[in-house]
Amino acid sequence: MIERDKPGNWIIRHLTAARLTAFMLIAAIVLLIFTVIWTKDRTIENVHKESAEHLNTYNNYLSDKVNNYINYTKILSGNPYVISYLSNPGEQNAISEYLLRFNIDIGAAVSYVLDKKGTAVASSNYKTALSFVGKNYTFRGYYQRAIQGTPYEDINIGIVTKKLGYFRSHPVVNGDEIIGVAVIKYDINLFTPKNTEKEEVLIVADDAGVIFHTSNQRYLYHTIYKLPEGTLTKLKNDKVYLDEPLLPLPIIRESVKNDMKFVTISRSEQSQAGKKSKDTEYLMLGTHDNTTHWNVHLLVDLSGVRYEIYKNVVYVLLIMIVISSIGIFVIYRIKKGHELSKYRDHLEELVDERTNALKTLNEQLHNEVNSRKLVITELEKAYEDLHQSQEHLIQSEKLSSLGKVVAGVAHEINTPVGIAYTLSSNIVQTTETIMSAFKDKSLHKEQLESYIADVGKGSQLIFRNLQRTAELIKSFKMVSKDQMTQERRSFMVGEYLKEILLNLQPKLKQHQHKIEVSCPKEITVDSYPGAFAQVITNLVMNSLLHAYGPDDKGDISIGTIAKNNEVIVEYKDDGKGISQEDLKRIFDPFFTTKRGAGGTGLGLHIVYSIVTQTLGGRIECKSIEGKGTTFIIKFPVKAEGGV
Numbered sequence: 265m266i267e268r269d270k271p272g273n274w275i276i277r278h279l280t281a282a283r284l285t286a287f288m289l290i291a292a293i294v295l296l297i298f299t300v301i302w303t304k305d306r307t308i309e310n311v312h313k314e315s316a317e318h319l320n321t322y323n324n325y326l327s328d329k330v331n332n333y334i335n336y337t338k339i340l341s342g343n344p345y346v347i348s349y350l351s352n353p354g355e356q357n358a359i360s361e362y363l364l365r366f367n368i369d370i371g372a373a374v375s376y377v378l379d380k381k382g383t384a385v386a387s388s389n390y391k392t393a394l395s396f397v398g399k400n401y402t403f404r405g406y407y408q409r410a411i412q413g414t415p416y417e418d419i420n421i422g423i424v425t426k427k428l429g430y431f432r433s434h435p436v437v438n439g440d441e442i443i444g445v446a447v448i449k450y451d452i453n454l455f456t457p458k459n460t461e462k463e464e465v466l467i468v469a470d471d472a473g474v475i476f477h478t479s480n481q482r483y484l485y486h487t488i489y490k491l492p493e494g495t496l497t498k499l500k501n502d503k504v505y506l507d508e509p510l511l512p513l514p515i516i517r518e519s520v521k522n523d524m525k526f527v528t529i530s531r532s533e534q535s536q537a538g539k540k541s542k543d544t545e546y547l548m549l550g551t552h553d554n555t556t557h558w559n560v561h562l563l564v565d566l567s568g569v570r571y572e573i574y575k576n577v578v579y580v581l582l583i584m585i586v587i588s589s590i591g592i593f594v595i596y597r598i599k600k601g602h603e604l605s606k607y608r609d610h611l612e613e614l615v616d617e618r619t620n621a622l623k624t625l626n627e628q629l630h631n632e633v634n635s636r637k638l639v640i641t642e643l644e645k646a647y648e649d650l651h652q653s654q655e656h657l658i659q660s661e662k663l664s665s666l667g668k669v670v671a672g673v674a675h676e677i678n679t680p681v682g683i684a685y686t687l688s689s690n691i692v693q694t695t696e697t698i699m700s701a702f703k704d705k706s707l708h709k710e711q712l713e714s715y716i717a718d719v720g721k722g723s724q725l726i727f728r729n730l731q732r733t734a735e736l737i738k739s740f741k742m743v744s745k746d747q748m749t750q751e752r753r754s755f756m757v758g759e760y761l762k763e764i765l766l767n768l769q770p771k772l773k774q775h776q777h778k779i780e781v782s783c784p785k786e787i788t789v790d791s792y793p794g795a796f797a798q799v800i801t802n803l804v805m806n807s808l809l810h811a812y813g814p815d816d817k818g819d820i821s822i823g824t825i826a827k828n829n830e831v832i833v834e835y836k837d838d839g840k841g842i843s844q845e846d847l848k849r850i851f852d853p854f855f856t857t858k859r860g861a862g863g864t865g866l867g868l869h870i871v872y873s874i875v876t877q878t879l880g881g882r883i884e885c886k887s888i889e890g891k892g893t894t895f896i897i898k899f900p901v902k903a904e905g906g907v
Contacts, residue, residue: 288584288587291584292580292581292584295580295584296577296580296581299573299576299577299580300573300576300577303572303573303576303577304569304573307568307569307572307573308524308547308566308569311547311564311566311568311569312524312547312549312564315464315547315549315562315564316549318464318562319549319550319551319560319561319562320551322457322466322560322562323551323553323560325457326455326468326553326555326556326558326560327553327555327556329454329455330417330430330455330555330556331555333370333372333432333448333450333454334432336370336372336432336448337415337432337433337434337446337447337448338415338434340366340375340377340434340446340448341434341435341436341437341445341446342436345359345362346359346377346436346444346446347436347437347438347443349377349385349386350377350379350385350436350438350443350444351438351443353385356385356386356390356397357390359377359385359386360386360387360388360390360397361390363375363376363377363386363387363388363390364388364389364390364391366388367388367448368388370448371454372388372448372449372450372451373427373429373449373450373451374387374388374389374396374425374429374448374449375387375388375446375447375448375449376388376389376396376397376447376449377436377444377445377446377447378401378407378444378445378446378447379443379444380411380442380443380444381400381402382400382401382402382404382407382411382445383398383399383400383401384396384397384398384399384400384401385397385444394424394425395424396424399423399424401447403501403502403503404418404420404431404502404503405418405502405504406418406420406431406432406433406445406447407433407445407447409433410433410434410435410445410447411435411442411445412435412442413435413442414435415432415433415434415435416432416433417430417431417432417433417556418430418431418432418433418504419431419452419470419474419476419504420503420504420505421503421504421505421506421508422449423503423506426506427451428452428476428477429449429450429451429452430449430450430451430452430454430455431447431448431449431450432447432448432450433445433446433447434446452476452477453477455477455556463564463565463567463568464479464562464563464564464565465478465479465480465483465546465562465563465564465565466478466479466560466561466562467483467488467560467561467562467563468558468559468560468561469487469488469558469559469560469561470557470558470559471557471558471559472487472491472495472499473487473488473489473491473559474486474487474491474499474504474505474510475487475488475513476505483513485505485508485509485510486510486511486512486513487510487511487512487513488512488513488559488561489512489513489515490512491510491512496510513527513529514529514530515527515528515529515530516528516529516530516543517545524547525547525548525549526545526546526547526548526566527545527546527548527563528543528544528545528546529543529544529546529563530543531543531544544565544567545565545566546563546564546565546566547563547564547566548561548562548563548564549561549562549564550562680729680730680733681729681730681733683725683726683729684725684726684729684730684733687722687725687726687729688722688726690722691718691719691722691723694715694718694719695715695719698711698712698715751792751794752790752791752792752903753790753793754788754789754790755788755789755791755793756785756787756788757783757787757788757789757796757824757831758781758783758784758785758787758824759785760793760796760797761781761783761800761822761824762781763797764797764800764801765779765781765800765804767801768801768804771804771805771808772804772808775808775812775818776815776816776817776818777807777808777812777816777817777818777819777820778817778818778819778820779804779820779821779822780819780820780821780822781821781822781823781824782821782822782823782824783822783823783824784824784825784826787824787825787826787831788901789831789899789901789902789903790901790902790903791879791899791900791901791902791903792878792879792903795874795878795879796879798870798871798874799871799874799875799879799897800822800835802867802868802870802871803835803871803895804820805867806867806868806871807820807837807839807893810839810840810857811837811839811840811841811892811893812837812839812840816839818837818838818839819837819838820835820836820837820838821834821835821836821837822834822835822836823836826901829900829901829902830881830898830899830900830901831898831899831900831901832896832897832898833895833896833897833898834894834895834896834897835894835895835896835897836892836893836894836895837892837893838891838892839892839893840889840890841887841888841889841890841891841892841893842885842887842889842893843889844889847885847887850868850885851868851869851871851872851883851885852869853866853869854866854869855869871883871895875897875899879899879900879903880899880900880903880904881897881898881899881900882897882898882899883895883896883897883898884896
């Protein structure tokens with residue numbers, strides 16, 4: 265007996281992956297062709313149906329708008345005031361003023377009246393530079409038809425305004441005689457919808473086929489098709505569209521299928537890349553409005569049709585790929601299933617090898633972790649050393665700042681003390697001279713009076729200079745003690761600011777800057793005056809070093825207010841300012857733009873540390889390069905931990 269093949273063996277031998285792929289490829293090509301044809305026809309039919317509804321809507325809109333305005337010219341021509349004026353012309357401004365009010369009421373662009381010779385004798389725009397009064401319009405079709413007794417409407421570009429408009433005329437009749445013409449010009453945008461679908465180009469053309477309104481301005485003043493030379497010449501002679509060339513639409517291809525018209529319009533302009541833009545294929549629909557005698561067309565961009573085709577093709581391809589993948593996978597599983605048992609033993613061997621390798625790797629990882637711990641310990645020690653060094657540098661910077669103040673105060677004290685010493689020495693010598701003259705009885709009255717006057721003046725100078733010295737010493741003792749001891753106590757912010765600036769006066773006298781302090785007297789805080797003095801001192805020194813040049817004259821202001829149990833200090837200078845890049849780093853330790861010129865990079869870092877840690881507050885900096893810098897400091901009226 266012949267042993268029959270099992271179904272799985274037959275599939276393995278005959279239905280290979282290559283054969284299945286070829287079969288699926290042929291099926292995919294046939295299905296894709298069918299999909300493209302079906303999708304294109306179905307989508308175009310839907311687009312045509314929807315666009316036909318839009319076209320009907322647009323046409324009805326135009327008819328309704330024209331019907332709304334169609335009788336206004338007839339009403340104007342029959343107005344007794346207009347008839348009387350044309351029969352017996354009188355005050356021109358009066359009839360023009362009437363036309364202005366009438367024009368505003370109906371929402372037109374211009375309303376005007378022509379006499380029998382075609383000259384505008386009154387106009388609603390008589391007050392403007394573009395007044396129609398005195399202009400002759402015998403060449404216009406709306407005048408020629410109306411003066412013969414026939415109401416008429418026309419599309420023209422105004423010869424005065426150079427703006428496109430819808431003109432409607434009506435004869436003015438007195439009895440049986442036509443004595444003039446009434447004309448109303450409407451802005452063409454009143455008659456056409458402002459919004460159209462994104463894929464549609466709305467085109468409105470006159471009865472000659474000239475496009476006077478479109479949602480795509482590149483088609484404005486083109487013609488639907490090439491006009492006969494006679495029609496084109498007449499339009500030029502009548503100045504309907506002035507000097508517009510009236511070229512036909514650049515239709516390069518035209519076809520009709522299933523009563524639907526397709527046109528391809530050339531895009532001749534160059535793109536920025538120097539390549540021609542792609543030509544555009546449109547579905548073209550059109551209708552003629554019996555009320556306006558206008559031709560309304562829609563150009564519907566068919567790129568959306570291509571998108572639908574691409575979308576459906578992608579869907580079909582995805583389905584075919586999924587089906588092919590499933591088929592290939594099934595064959596692969598059937599062919600590979602009987603080999604699975606061979607791989608199982610090999611897999612177990614691989615698992616053992618990977619397990620041993622993992623154990624070895626785990627031991628190596630453990631050793632690496634221990635090594636990293638040692639490195640982390642060393643880094644922590646190095647960080648601690650660095651932190652101690654930083655604290656030492658910060659303390660040195662504080663002492664350096666205090667030392668500068670000490671040197672300045674000492675220099676400042678030296679001057680009044682020296683003056684007092686010189687004056688007192690002079691008084692001693694003069695006194696000895698007077699005493700000698702008194703003993704030998706040679707003292708004169710004039711000599712005694714001079715001595716008394718000199719001693720009085722000298723005593724006053726000595727007193728004032730010693731008083732100045734006492735004030736400096738008192739201020740210095742107070743501020744320096746606070747900075748050295750960092751004791752907490754209550755102090756008046758305004759008075760303390762004066763003491764701080766008095767200590768800084770020797771340094772400030774080397775410059776030409778003006779410092780203004782604004783602080784209500786009643787602001788009293790329970791905090792650390794030494795820390796506060798260090799902050800103000802560092803900010804002033806920072807301005808002197810960074811904000812100004814050697815010969816600059818600057819203004820520095822320190823304003824202080826109390827609000828919501830907080831003291832807000834605004835320190836502001838009008839110096840060079842800080843760049844936005846440097847502004848992000850100004851409170852970082854050792855950051856300075858004056859490296860090698862006296863800057864350590866610790867001044868503002870110390871300010872930040874004191875404000876946030878000692879005073880328990882916060883600080884921010886605002887600056888625009890070239891427009892000065894502002895520091896805003898906020899800290900509690902009563903420091904934390906107080907009783």
